[in-house]
Amino acid sequence: MDYALAVATALGALSIYLLLPRGRGSLVKTGALVGVLTLGAAMLYLLRWAGLQEGVSQGAGLNVFFCLFALIAVISATAVICHPRPLYCALYFVLLTLALAGLFILLFAQFMAIVLIIIYAGAILVTYVFVIMLASPGGNVTVADYDRVTTNPLLAVLVSFVLLGTVLQLMFIGKPRAFMAARPAGPVAVGMAMGHKILAGKPALADPKPTSKMGVMELLGVNLYSQYALPLELAGILLTISLVGAVMIARKNEPAAGVLGTGQMPTE
Amino acid sequence: MPVMSQAVLFEYLSLGAVLFVLGLIGFVARRNMILIFLSTEIMFQGVAVNLIAFGRYWMNMDGQSFVIFLLTIAAAEASLALGLVILLFRRRETLNVDVWSEMQG
Known part of the structure; x- marks a missing residue:
């Protein structure tokens, strides 16, 4: 087991748990601080890991643009699930889409990048925004009650991050496997x-x-x-x-x- | 296209995993029906990153073809889901999923 990775995963879980909207005593600032710490730790970990792999497989290493777009993607995805106002969630989702389009260009999938922007940011998200505006709660409340609370945030975060931690541990332990040879x-x-x-x-x-x-x-x-x-x-x-x-x-x-x-x- | 090393592949796969998990949390924890479906879209995006990174790694187009199908499914799901959300909103004038909790088995 890779303890540095486990600690980073746990920090991420804590930050998401703090960032999720809750009725009283919002802890957004603490959560954001922990989240920034997590992202920094994750980037350092990836940098170290890529350095270790450099000797084993050629061309390993951390691309600056990958870091940039991945950071934007993770931050905006977090904002989508944590922001109390649905319209802002939709806008952050557009940001996520743009960041992923950048990543797709890095992966030589230029056409998919454009398609992603046109379909997701252009079509699907516009539909979402329309529905959000159509189905807004009555009265002059800015944030509906049900957007201020979450059900079982602890359970959701625990289960999800146990899944994530397991997957990451499996991926980042050990050397490059043999299936490379078949390529x-x-x-x-x-x-x-x-x-x-x-x-x-x-x-x-x-x-x-x-x-x-x-x-x-x-x-x-x-x-x-x-x-x-x-x-x-x-x-x-x-x-x-x-x-x-x-x-x-x-x-x-x-x-x-x-x-x-x-x-x-x-x-x- | 230069060959992509496995280390780089794993960076993309971990990003895909993170996006999927964030979407999962949003799906389970949020109460707003629209945001629940928005969370599934985040999960779709995580899967799309995985598929395209694998396609790049194995140097074929299958990953990108799968993402095209994934986008089709996402568009179909979004249209149906939002239609249902509108219908449910007309019935109860709220987007809270707990209002419909008597539907549980």
Whole structure:
């Protein structure tokens, strides 16, 4: 067991527990202080760990931009679950999305970064904001009662951080494992491996064959429309069905104009 | 694309785990129905980080393809969930999930 990691996890649990909204005696400042300590400890730990791995595997090391975006992501995710006002939660979620888009660009997933911003920040979050404004509590209260309290914060934090601690301990103990050896060796192998994988056993895609010169979007498109063509169509159907269902669910419950059987859609 | 070392992969995986756990806490602890669904979106994001990091590590596009499906599911879930939230809000004029606690088995 890695005690430094365990201590950092416990500190994180404490800070989330303090930051969660509670009715009386808010401890946000203490929680934020502990949270900053936790993040600093986590970064130091990662730095030390990456330094240790540097000798074992090439190219290990901590990217400055990874640290930056990861910090923004974790802080804004914490703010989403801890902020008492739902609208601010939604805005912090947008910040989380932007940070993750930055991380995706670091991972050579530029298309996914843009898609994430368009779909999450542009579509899903706008829907959330609309619903938050539609379903605001009556009267002139700024924060509803149920947003000031949480149920079982101790239990939730304990269970979740035991899970997190276990996962992290498993990941950060020991040396790089043997499954690395099975990986294609370099950039040249990539395009080849992809080509073989995508085109294996398939009638020839007329054009274009995946090569190492293709861009990320092209490779993604070929992958989606050859290997995952059927799931992609099913996903489209699922999305249509769910949108129609959402419209039906959220319809106003108005009395029908005539008797049943007039061809009108049934209300609830 | 240069090869990604396993150490870097683990950094991304730990970030994904942290995001997932934060979403889990929000899902269990918060009372506001909208925020509960927002917490599931945080969990989705954590999984998306994992998938894309693995795809980058193994040098194939499967991770990114899976994230596209994940975004589809997230959009479908958000639309249905928010429709239900609107419906429930019309019934009781509150977003508190405890109001519906008589539904427990």
